[in-house]
Amino acid sequence: MDLDFAIKCIPLFWAAGKLTVTLAFFGIILSLVIGFICAVLQYYRIPFLKQLAGIYIELARNTPLMVQLFFLFFGLPRLGILIPGKTCAIIGLAFLGGAYMAEAFRGGFSAVGKTQLEAGLSLGLSRLQLLRYVIFPQALAVSLPVISASTIFLMKETSVFSIVALPDLMYLAKDLLKEGHSIESNLMLVISYLVIILPVSLFFAYLERRARFAGFGS
């Protein structure tokens, strides 16, 4: 175990980690947006768009991220569409994550009772206001555990980005591996992912606790 080497590598891992975090961040934010929109389309049973959302969800959930990335990275250029690698990664993660987040929100929405909706409607709330002030806050509390699990799942999925030649953590570790520092780079890789993902886990645990204390959604 070459500790010096490991320490020397810290800046490299820092840079690679930053890329991983950046891509994960934008991918997950986008997946929340996509998931929310899909869930709303399905919840309000918007004709046509509802079916479209359903097809998307099945497509995204039942194909590996790696395949989705290959399509974006190697397939689209054949059709004359060139997307930069980082954008590919973000789109790919959002595409996959959107389906998971849609399921998370769907569960939350369906947990809000029909009678709550009627109470809101009878106050004269429009459907959009109902969504914003009555359904969403309650649904979020219910969805939170699933959103949390999906977020962490997606953060781990970022390790696939290395295959489209993005210098993320996994890519770096593989690089160092080739140079023969397998123990050190493996250790640094584990630590890096832990440092990134553990705080996110803890943050979600805190949010879930708060939602429970608020006494709804359970």
Added chain:
Amino acid sequence: MSETMIENINLSKQEEEQREKPSLEDRPIVICARDIVKSFGERLILKGISVNVHHGEVLVVIGPSGCGKSTLLRCLNGLEPIDSGEIELDGELLTKPGTNWNLVRQKIGMVFQNYELFPHLNVMDNILLGPIKVQKRKKTEAKQKASAWLERVGLLDRADSYPRELSGGQKQRVAIVRALTMAPEVMLFDEVTASLDPEMVREVLDVMLSLASQGLTMVIVTHEMGFAKAVADKIIFMDEGHIVENAPPDVFFNNPETSRAKKFLNMFEFKGIKKV
């Protein structure tokens, strides 16, 4: 119009307007329902319901479980679309395409059996949601009105509580205030005491009695026969989707015309004797 009425209720505890019952029929009609037919799938639930609610009138709807009382109320404020028939509010036809139900529902308050307070909002925010987000009223003004109502139902000190911290009776009083703060022209009450422990029924009924005595137009579905007798200007008795009787309370309770109504009322007599 209803704004000022509500304000009067709010301010004038002494100058309570004495209701002149005989003249009720001459007053303007707030809700007019004509021949409402409603089915769920194959099952016909309302088989042609016609009823008028006059300004300041308290209409009490009674009838056996499943006869369509809740369905009727929910049709009146558009929560359920009807198959045929007409509903008017203040002479304006609602059952036509293009009706803005969001606007209509601001004029028709509704209180539910299970309170349906919003669990993520405290009492004050529950009450203010409608006035502020729907009616776009100023927060300070709306809050003042809400506080006045809360005070009237004895819950001003619970304004910051969350629904889960309240008893059933308290929740239902908040739900009533939430509907009233919208200053509706008419209030619909659907078995609002049916989920309450007996000792809490009274506090809710008292609020409704005081609203009635001050001229609020109300449609009340209830199984509390004593309360119905006390509060009603008119009783309609429903059975199997029809209005079987439509009469003033003294007539209905003392001399019900139909055997179905008699049978129904006997059920409660029996219960009453057992209670004593």
